[in-house]
Amino acid sequence: MKNLRAFLLPLCLSFFTLTGFAQSAISLQLTSRNGLGADRLYEQGASPLHYSGLALQWAGETDFQWKRCRILQSCDLSASMGFNAKSDAIAYGLTVESATAFLYLWHSGKDGDFRLWGGGSIDEYLHITYLPDLMNASFSMSDFLSLCACFTTEYDFGFRKSDGRRPFSVFGSLCLPFAGIALRPGFPYMDNYNDNPYQLNFLADTYSLHGIALSGVSTSTGIACTLSNRNRIGISYDWSYRSSGHKGVYRFDHARHLLALHLSMNLLYRTR
Amino acid sequence: MSLKPFLFATLAALALALPACEDLFWEEEMQGTPTETFDFLWNKVDRQYAFFDVKQVDWQQVYDSLRPKVSDDISDDSLFHLMGRMLNTLNDGHANLISPFDLSYSDAVYRKMEQQKNVDKQVVNLHYLHIADDHYHKTGGIAHHELRNGTIAYWSYSSFEGKADSATLSYLTQHYAQAKGIVLDLRQNKGGYIANVWNLLNLLPNDGQVLYRTQIKSGAGHEAFGPLKEVRAPKRSVSYGNYQKPVMVLVDRGSYSATSFFALCTKAYAHVQLIGDTTGGGLGLPNGGQLPNGWIYRFSLTRTLSPKGMNYENGVPPDHYLRLDPKATAQGKDNLIEYACDLIENQTSMEAASRK
Numbered sequence: 001m002k003n004l005r006a007f008l009l010p011l012c013l014s015f016f017t018l019t020g021f022a023q024s025a026i027s028l029q030l031t032s033r034n035g036l037g038a039d040r041l042y043e044q045g046a047s048p049l050h051y052s053g054l055a056l057q058w059a060g061e062t063d064f065q066w067k068r069c070r071i072l073q074s075c076d077l078s079a080s081m082g083f084n085a086k087s088d089a090i091a092y093g094l095t096v097e098s099a100t101a102f103l104y105l106w107h108s109g110k111d112g113d114f115r116l117w118g119g120g121s122i123d124e125y126l127h128i129t130y131l132p133d134l135m136n137a138s139f140s141m142s143d144f145l146s147l148c149a150c151f152t153t154e155y156d157f158g159f160r161k162s163d164g165r166r167p168f169s170v171f172g173s174l175c176l177p178f179a180g181i182a183l184r185p186g187f188p189y190m191d192n193y194n195d196n197p198y199q200l201n202f203l204a205d206t207y208s209l210h211g212i213a214l215s216g217v218s219t220s221t222g223i224a225c226t227l228s229n230r231n232r233i234g235i236s237y238d239w240s241y242r243s244s245g246h247k248g249v250y251r252f253d254h255a256r257h258l259l260a261l262h263l264s265m266n267l268l269y270r271t272r
Numbered sequence: 273m274s275l276k277p278f279l280f281a282t283l284a285a286l287a288l289a290l291p292a293c294e295d296l297f298w299e300e301e302m303q304g305t306p307t308e309t310f311d312f313l314w315n316k317v318d319r320q321y322a323f324f325d326v327k328q329v330d331w332q333q334v335y336d337s338l339r340p341k342v343s344d345d346i347s348d349d350s351l352f353h354l355m356g357r358m359l360n361t362l363n364d365g366h367a368n369l370i371s372p373f374d375l376s377y378s379d380a381v382y383r384k385m386e387q388q389k390n391v392d393k394q395v396v397n398l399h400y401l402h403i404a405d406d407h408y409h410k411t412g413g414i415a416h417h418e419l420r421n422g423t424i425a426y427w428s429y430s431s432f433e434g435k436a437d438s439a440t441l442s443y444l445t446q447h448y449a450q451a452k453g454i455v456l457d458l459r460q461n462k463g464g465y466i467a468n469v470w471n472l473l474n475l476l477p478n479d480g481q482v483l484y485r486t487q488i489k490s491g492a493g494h495e496a497f498g499p500l501k502e503v504r505a506p507k508r509s510v511s512y513g514n515y516q517k518p519v520m521v522l523v524d525r526g527s528y529s530a531t532s533f534f535a536l537c538t539k540a541y542a543h544v545q546l547i548g549d550t551t552g553g554g555l556g557l558p559n560g561g562q563l564p565n566g567w568i569y570r571f572s573l574t575r576t577l578s579p580k581g582m583n584y585e586n587g588v589p590p591d592h593y594l595r596l597d598p599k600a601t602a603q604g605k606d607n608l609i610e611y612a613c614d615l616i617e618n619q620t621s622m623e624a625a626s627r628k
Contacts, residue, residue, distance in 0.1 A: 040294075042298065045561070046561050046562060047561060048301070048302045048312065048563070048564045049301060049302070049304075049562060049564070050298070084566065086304055086564075086565055086566030087372075087562065087566030087567070089566070089568070114280065116280075116283075131562075133568065134560045134561055134562055134568055135558065135560040135568070151283060153280050153283045170284075172280070172283045172286075172287040173283075174283060174287055174290075186490070206488065217290060219286065219287035219288075219290055219291065220287065221284060221287040221288055237288075237291075239287075239291035239294075241294060241297055243297060251299065253297070255294055255297075255298075257291060
């Protein structure tokens with residue numbers, strides 16, 4: 001009996017909470033984003049050359065809207081493999097990026113077809129470079145924690161449906177990490193010394209933190225179609241660029257151009 | 273005029289135009305001309321190499337003598353030869369230049385390794401490891417056999433690239449549990465994976481003793497180093513650990529890099545002794561990178577000091593200096609192995625006597 005109550009209580013609470021949200025003009029979307037494209041990397045501590053190649057991205061995003069406020073939470077994993085014409089060396093990259101954005105609906109047309117959102121986000125960006133051909137310089141890590149200014153615009157078009165909505169929309173976004181901190185190695189480091197805890201400490205000591213302004217930019221432009229069940233399918237061209245700049249550390253630059261497929265599931269419908 | 277088309281157009285234009293301007297954000301890639309490549313490597317070594325004091329090299333003079341020979345129309349072969357010569361002035365086995373067609377190495381270091389070899393592999397293989405008698409045993413990367421009627425274990429570890437993991441060492445310690453001690457032959461072991469150094473050190477008892485101290489090159493000046501870090505014996509509980517019986521480690525000039533590193537660490541253990549010749553050295557951590565023309569380089573950018581502050585980059589001295597006796601080898605004997613066995617037996621009998 002106790003087990004049954006323990007099961008039913010959270011279930012009922014969840015139901016009432018969700019229906020309560022639905023009544024108060026809330027929507028919640030879950031989006032998966034999968035991209036394929038080009039990647040470019042410069043890891044100055046290991047090589048003065050730029051590595052260009054392929055990138056693959058897997059990302060998940062929740063989009064929570066309430067009245068004129070919107071909270072976006074995203075997590076992005078991408079892998080890359082880069083080449084350079086001057087050597088046979090291959091640069092492998094792994095990027096993990098997570099961001100929480102708080103946006104406000106600044107402008108909305110009378111009919112709600114055009115929307116401009118603006119706000120800020122906290123962004124955590126971790127990149128690991130692996131250059132196995134460069135003995136003992138094979139591994140390095142870059143980490144950026146940034147405060148970003150974000151702008152997103154959406155414009156709905158196409159014939160109006162019975163519920164008054166248009167099925168197609170174009171969108172664009174711009175995100176600028178205007179201030180933050182970056183963690184970079186004193187020099188890119190290596191593989192087999194890290195078997196010992198003392199060596200690990202030794203490696204960690206070569207990393208240093210520094211403040212950084214305007215460490216990059218990311219943009220996205222795309223088109224989406226809202227289905228009758230209010231799920232969405234879309235495609236976008238995403239570009240992102242990160243740089244440590246010259247801050248007494250080896251410079252790190254990383255850019256990605258991705259063509260991404262978006263699949264959004266509408267978990268809660270926002271009443272208008 | 274409505275604001276919305278303007279706002280939308282501005283943002284959409286930015287989102288599309290910024291990627292097209294990406295090259296403005298990037299540093300221009302180096303061309304990789306011979307002069308650029310030569311200067312790049314010289315500067316890297318000048319800023320980061322850790323042993324200018326030990327090697328007594330006037331690096332500016334090296335530049336002044338070699339740089340005039342480099343021009344942008346020089347062939348790849350000639351450039352490689354000149355840059356290889358530049359690195360070889362460091363007399364460091366960890367300083368290498370690697371191109372798709374060649375590898376440069378310090379001929380002086382390798383000459384010393386070969387000319388001052390302190391082992392006859394044929395004698396060891398035939399008479400101590402019994403390679404031709406159907407009694408040859410090799411576990412992981414360690415060839416082994418019993419000596420003196422099974423009272424002493426002989427382990428020959430020819431490269432730290434060979435496996436010496438916990439399974440290997442557990443088996444060997446159990447297999448030779450009755451032996452009075454171990455003769456660990458590291459002659460002509462030119463190094464390999466440092467992880468295996470720690471595996472071997474785990475064999476020995478640890479009281480958190482200081483094994484060595486290390487510093488990384490941190491600034492532009494030749495004597496600009498980061499803080500000195502003490503490295504202590506690893507505190508790990510392994511099944512094969514805490515070996516208290518005598519261990520005699522045989523070394524020679526061919527014992528380089530990770531092997532020298534292990535030799536230095538053994539100085540922290542009273543029951544472990546180094547026998548043979550001074551090791552080859554190579555105690556710096558080699559770190560590599562790429563040059564503007566795509567070639568790869570490496571050189572040492574840390575220095576390792578003994579707990580007392582001695583810099584053994586040119587070789588760790590043995591506790592018992594002993595050269596190979598050609599007369600003994602002619603009779604199929606290795607006088608270093610025999611000496612090590614005698615030491616183990618003497619120490620064991622002395623310990624037995626003191627216990628009585």
